[in-house]
Amino acid sequence: MLLDWKLRKLELTAGYPTHRGGRAKGSAADYSNKSVRDSERETIGNVEEAYRRFVATWKQESPKARSGAAHEVRRS
Numbered sequence: 001m002l003l004d005w006k007l008r009k010l011e012l013t014a015g016y017p018t019h020r021g022g023r024a025k026g027s028a029a030d031y032s033n034k035s036v037r038d039s040e041r042e043t044i045g046n047v048e049e050a051y052r053r054f055v056a057t058w059k060q061e062s063p064k065a066r067s068g069a070a071h072e073v074r075r076s
Contacts, residue, residue: 001027 012018030036
């Protein structure tokens with residue numbers, strides 16, 4: 001988006017015509033459609049639920065399996 005804005009600014013500086021009031025829709029036009037918003041909301045909900053299940057079943061490594069480097073154990 002920022003690159004598009006910068007390129008358009010350069011075009012206008014170079015003398016290209018403006019495109020005000022054109023028929024082309026903007027990049028956020030689809031978001032005004034309720035079905036698109038509902039679909040995105042459902043997808044986000046599914047991903048969030050999958051993440052919650054993933055975190056709930058997460059098992060951390062036991063302290064016995066560590067190498068001892070974190071506790072500065074030196075072996076001679």
